[in-house]
Amino acid sequence: MEEEIINPKEICRLGTDIEKLFEYTKDTSLTLSRTIDLLEPIHNSSGITKKLKKIKKGAKDWQDRLKTKLKGKGKGATPESTLPEQLRDNLRDDAHEWKIQFENTVSNFFIAIPEIDLPVKKLRKGPEAFLSKKTSKKLTDTQARNLKEACDSLLAGNCTASEYMALRVAASMLKEWYEERPVGEISGSWDTILTKLGNEYPKKKPRELKSLDYLLERKNEVMNLSKISSQSDAESTLRYTFNLAEKVKKVHKSGTF
Structure with a gap:
C-alpha cells in the first residue's frame, strides 16, 4: 500500500472550512464575493x-463558475449580489457531499489522542458527562449532536472544528434565551447572532451573557480563514459552552433551549 504524508492541521482546517461553507449556504443573504472567499481555502488546501x-x-470548479458570473457573463452580477437560490441550493448539496466524503475518509485514519486537560473518559461519553441530567435533557437534538462532535473533534486533535461546533451551540442557546425575553427575535447565522448580542449589550450584561466578550473574541478568531485554534482555545470554549448551558437552563421556561 502506498503511504501518504499528510498534514493533520490541514486536514483539520479542511473539515472546518467545509462545515463553514455548508452552514453559510443556508443563509439567503449570502453574496457572490463571500461564497468565493469561503471556497478559497478548500480549493487551496x-x-x-x-x-x-x-x-x-x-471547490475550484465552483470558484471558476462564480468568477465567470462576476466577469459579465452573468446578468447584472456584482460582488455584493446575493447568490441565486438555485445556485445556493446546488452548492449546499455539493458541500453536503463533501462533508460526507470528508467524514468517511478521516474515519479510517489512525489518530493519536493528544494530551488534554479535560478528562478523556468524559469526552468519550460526550456532553452528558459534563452537564447535569436536567440540562442534558433540555438540549435540542442538534445541540446535543454538535456538542458530541465538539468532544470527538477535541479527542482527535481537531481543535478548530471542536471550537467551531461549541460556538455554534453557544450562539443557539443565547438566541433562544434572548427570544424568550420581551425584546423580540434575533436572526442570522451563529456568528451574526453573537455579533448582534455584543452590539446590544456593549457594557452592562445580564448574567447569562457574562461570557459573551470571550465568545465574541473566539468567534472572530474562528471565522478568520488564516487562523487555527489551539488546544487551549478549544478546551476553554467547550468549558464556557458547558457552563453557559447550566446558566441558561435555569431561566429557560419552555423546557428546551
Whole structure:
C-alpha cells in the first residue's frame, strides 16, 4: 500500500472550512464575493490525502463558475449580489457531499489522542458527562449532536472544528434565551447572532451573557480563514459552552433551549 504524508492541521482546517461553507449556504443573504472567499481555502488546501483531492477540484470548479458570473457573463452580477437560490441550493448539496466524503475518509485514519486537560473518559461519553441530567435533557437534538462532535473533534486533535461546533451551540442557546425575553427575535447565522448580542449589550450584561466578550473574541478568531485554534482555545470554549448551558437552563421556561 502506498503511504501518504499528510498534514493533520490541514486536514483539520479542511473539515472546518467545509462545515463553514455548508452552514453559510443556508443563509439567503449570502453574496457572490463571500461564497468565493469561503471556497478559497478548500480549493487551496494542501497536505491532504489524495482521496480528498476531488473536494479541492469541486471547490475550484465552483470558484471558476462564480468568477465567470462576476466577469459579465452573468446578468447584472456584482460582488455584493446575493447568490441565486438555485445556485445556493446546488452548492449546499455539493458541500453536503463533501462533508460526507470528508467524514468517511478521516474515519479510517489512525489518530493519536493528544494530551488534554479535560478528562478523556468524559469526552468519550460526550456532553452528558459534563452537564447535569436536567440540562442534558433540555438540549435540542442538534445541540446535543454538535456538542458530541465538539468532544470527538477535541479527542482527535481537531481543535478548530471542536471550537467551531461549541460556538455554534453557544450562539443557539443565547438566541433562544434572548427570544424568550420581551425584546423580540434575533436572526442570522451563529456568528451574526453573537455579533448582534455584543452590539446590544456593549457594557452592562445580564448574567447569562457574562461570557459573551470571550465568545465574541473566539468567534472572530474562528471565522478568520488564516487562523487555527489551539488546544487551549478549544478546551476553554467547550468549558464556557458547558457552563453557559447550566446558566441558561435555569431561566429557560419552555423546557428546551
